[in-house]
Amino acid sequence: MSASEALPRPQVCPACAIPQPEFHLPEAASPGQIVLSLPGVHCAACISTVENRLAREPGIRSARVNLSLKRVAVDAGPGITADHLVGVLAGVGYEAHELDPALLAETGGDKTGRDLLMRLAVSGFAMMNVMLLSVAVWSGAEDATRDMMHWISAMIALPVIVFAGQPFYRNAWSALKVGRLNMDVPISLAILLAGAMSLYETMMSGHHAYFDAALSLTFFLLGGRYLDYRTRASARSAAQELAALEVPRALRLVDGAEVLTPVATLGIGDHVVVRPGTRLPVDGEVISGESEIDRAFLTGESLPAYAGPGSRLNAGEINLTGQMVLSVTALSKDSSLRKMADLVALAETARNRYTSLADRAAAIYAPGVHLLAAIAFVVWVSISGDIRLSLNIAIAVLIITCPCALGLAVPAVTTMASGRLYRKGALLKSSTALERLAEADTIVFDKTGTLTLGVPKLDPLDDAAARHLDIAATLATHSSHPLARALVAGAGPFALADISDIREVPGYGMEGVLNGAPVRLGRASWVGADAPAKTATCLKIGDAAPVSFTFTDELRPGVDALIAAAARLGLETHLITGDTEAAAGDIAARVGIANVTASALPGDKVDYVSRLAAEGRRVLMIGDGLNDTGALAAAHVSISPASAIDAARVASDIVVLGRDFAVIGDAIVTARSARTRIKENFAIAAIYNMIAVPFALLGFATPLMAALAMSTSSITVTLNAFRVR
Template identity: 60%
Template sequence: MMSAPSISACPACVAAPAAERLAERAAAMREEGIVLSLPTIHCAVCIGDVERTLSATPGVRSARVNLTLKRVSVVADPGVSAAALSQRLEAIGYPAHELDPGLLSVTETDRRGRDLLMRLGVAGFAMMNIMLLSVAVWSGAEAATRDLFHWISAAIALPTLAFAGKPFFASAWAALRARRLGMDVPISLALVLASAVSLFETFEGGEHAYFDAAVSLCFFLLAGRYLDFRSRAAARSAAEELAALEVPRATRLAGGVETVVPIAELAVGDLVRVRPGGRMPVDGVVTGGTSEIDRSLLTGETLPVWAGEGSVVSAGEVNLTGPLTLRVTAAGRDSSLHRMADLVAVAESARTRYTSLADRMARLYAPSVHILSLLAFAGWFWLTRDLRHSVNVAATVLIITCPCALALAVPAVVTSASGRLFRKGLLIKDGTALERLAEADTVVFDKTGTLTLGAPEPVALEALPRGDLAVAAALAEGSSHPLSRALAVALSALRVAPAALDELHEVPGYGIEGVFRGVRVRLGRGAWVGANHASDVTATWLGIGDAAPREIRFADAPRPGAAAAVDALKARGFRVILLSGDTETPVARLAATLGIDDWQAGQRPEEKAARIAALTQEGARVLMVGDGLNDTAALAAAHVSISPASALDAARSASDIVLLGQDMAPLPDALRVARLARRRIKENFALSLGYNLVAVPVALLGLATPLIAALAMSASSITVSLNALRLR
């Protein structure tokens, strides 16, 4: 998403063809296997538990926990799925989520990170040695001794600069070839000019050599580059993820014969068969069979919807209980899933236009430094006609203005703030996400899976007789319907042993039926079980023989911390909006519980995105919090977005920040930290500009010595880093 060049973005990376990146990603995925996020691990026992459990899983070759990143990387045979592994971990009490392997591309990121760290180390050691020699020169070494020290410094500095400065030279060269003036051009120019001038002075036995300045410049810049690199993650396109959800093949019915054909070969009017558990390959109308369909991915509705002859279904919905025959109304490019992917793609491309504070700074900075240095040269040459002195002054100006502190200003703050938010359970995926988060003034929530946990739970089960519960447990275990599964889990938690049933079978679209001690028992839709009033709450009915059916109600529990988060946001003056695809009653109830006045139910994905666009048009900066396929376009359209770790891949890809834990409470904190971080970044800019304001006139007057340059550079870099650390 964020490929815009920033203060130290590598233009070569930006310019690299997308195809290459895709290939790299594929290669990385093959090598690294599965990466799971473990938000709750914190000690040696946790490490042991997780590694032992995973290693004992068939097919797993190795598992290694990284406690610093709260992750485990698993190398496993191709058959092992991330979902199965996280289930095993959840069973022993460690919630686990798969994180996008592209986002965390471990091998590739490691290699590049280590490369930068190595250059940083080399520059650091060289800097220390040269500084030792320079201290002697500064304290008054004369003639031969000084020349000798300069020569030794040169012998250390030149190879070091060639090696450690390579990232800057490479990206400056790429920027020049693209006819741009990035931050790396003045940096490279300063490095090259400083070494050349110093080497010349050393030859001539001159007084001032800037080897120490050049190497420490390189060191500080690399430090900034490394921090920046760590806060940057390879972005994945949510639109691609959505396209991946599409079912590639469908079963076509023609003249009573079923043939499996690619989606592209389907035409409007064809008949297609969809088995229970399958995803709808096309948009269509049901012509045969009854079932229930789960459209929560597309619409956010919690309740499965009954589907029979004449029902309209969309691609991407899941068929739950019975086989269905569909007449195709739209396939491939025209299907609703594809239209949604297009919507997301449009939103994503609009978003890359964000310019970070660092970019804005760099745009001002690079030209002014060059002009200043050129003016210094021209001025001094015009006044003194002394070429050597003029070049010396120009080089000093370049060295002193070189953006050491500026290069550290943003990455140091972002690293410090991301670290702090990570400990609170938020993973920042994008370097500029914090800046955008700081600008947010409106928060839009999705309901299902975001403000609620997205899993219905039966309520008031204790009110039912124990015997009925045993029957319900037996019936519930016979079905894979989400409500049945939730009921079975809740009943086993209540230690209800299932009764022995005969002739257990599922009636697609209606419920499940069996015989208990010679009496017919049913669990399912109200009308089918024999209840004569329909209610708008999520409920299933239990009928035993001719007795009056009993209602078992379900509620989708609010996410822990959701109410506190909404309260805190409202107290701090944020506008809070709830947009849900669910029906009016549950949305209204949740809005009332959480105290959200501005809510809308029955929102389609494009309506959500349109609402966000409208808010943006009005001048609001929207933070979107959502988790579903139906939120993906809205997440991509919003100024900044957050999704829970349990969200769909596409939604996570579209968002800038992932909420790792289940608790929503860190959300207001994140906004606070983001604003604090932006303030620190601005302070850092002011600090480094302040140093320049003092040092540049000194350099322009030709009064700067290597000692002054070293002092100004180190002092400003250290102040900026310390200021960033104040965030903790």
């Protein structure tokens, strides 16, 4: 309690833990502990470089890199900020991002994983010991010796069955409560019945006890469960990491001073300063200042829009040129965050309709196993009239058919495949994403930010423009507007023109004086030129006719490779964008997409995807903006780049971490190969059953047979998983 009392809290009852606001400041969450994400670490040398560099920094007590999670945890003294450390690491060549420890705390402990690993270890220990004891029985121990072996086995096995099998019993019980059967029902039944029946047999000095079978069943299935959990947990923690990358904060104006404040604590009417080049933290109305706003994330438009006093702006838009003061119009939980939560809920319901291969197999399998065991019992009772013998045979059927290999069939493959994709830079967020990706037959692309990088690139210049390039570039060096930067970058080496009195007019452009004549570089309407169809900036010198510099959005690397892969794999490609006809047609022609829809509103995108789905197509949607979020959620499977807005990343199943999209083609190949392996694994498991079940039904099954069938089928299935490409 002492730790929490030390924190400043609203004083209602100092003894109680009062719920804190939704967002903690990282500093407040755990003093001295800073967690940074390091996407670039991958080897022993990286660990040394990062840890040694941080250790040399004054005020840092310790730093430890976790390579599995690609993070570094720093125990820092007071006064050390995450921003400072990001700069220090950039100095040794590592990209670092601040993570919100409060958000990470949920995954940090990883209690479920440790719990599963503990149960796995206990059941593995018990299985090996009981197997060794069983060897004596299999090789012919009789009478008192056999009974003793059985009793010792029982003493080891029964507590372990109760402890280690709990995950299965819980799942089975929750399925039975709502009147459904899942894979865990036959598993739990087999384990519990085998334990109980073997105990009875031991008491009656019987010949066969299935303690070893019950334990190896528990062990192998827990192994599958653990693999499955690891895959999901790493995907989930990476997804949370993406969300944690953006610790939402705003510059609040308090009595004329700027204070860095968590967005969650802002109220309606608070004044917030928005610097050029930053994303708006909240929805608000402009009070003072003029600027241009990049709305590409929200609408897909690549041309910036003007914003001045009275303009209403949304969170997520990017302020380009001028500093503005906003009055907050919606609390963060009512604005974009709220929208995001709604979209997530939407996405979840859409996804829940999908039944995975494993679930479909369980739906056929679980009732079949129970039916078979029940029939064996009834038939044997009616033939022999011996209930004990019939029960033994029914349990043998349950154990031998029990899905050891089926339990491993899917997790072993998905672990292999998602590990492979992670190394290539594609992050699976959903456990069924691979299967759904394998089924995709149509790709729908968004344009801005997806096919293109959303970074303008200067077009080849005409004569007039080339002559005045020096002047335009000189003006442009004084601005941080993306078009100005692109102009300077595209101009190459140039001579500085002798322009005086250069100043930026926010929202319009740059102006100055050259040889006594005014020069202006900026919006077409501002310099008095006709607005060109393309993204452009115009230069006017004195009274001469304006010259325009046009820009093209730069294509994302790997798009060509992806489109080629799609054609090879038989996927149809579509482009749908909120941008103009001309811009969309241009890009589509460059990459070779035939089906183009331009000027689409967010709702149109959802309709488009739904219409394709209604035609029986399985759509893979690739998008990055808020306007794509609905379509991403509505699609059969969806992918977004890491640069996407958080809502889009949340709504999509797979996040591509790098800039290069070629990995998506590889991901589709891997997904299809994984689906094939899963089906093969089901076939292997079925073949083992087909061979073993007749023996069990006829009453010839022995514990040794059960042990052999179980181990070999599990090992075959795991080995087959390694063949995923």
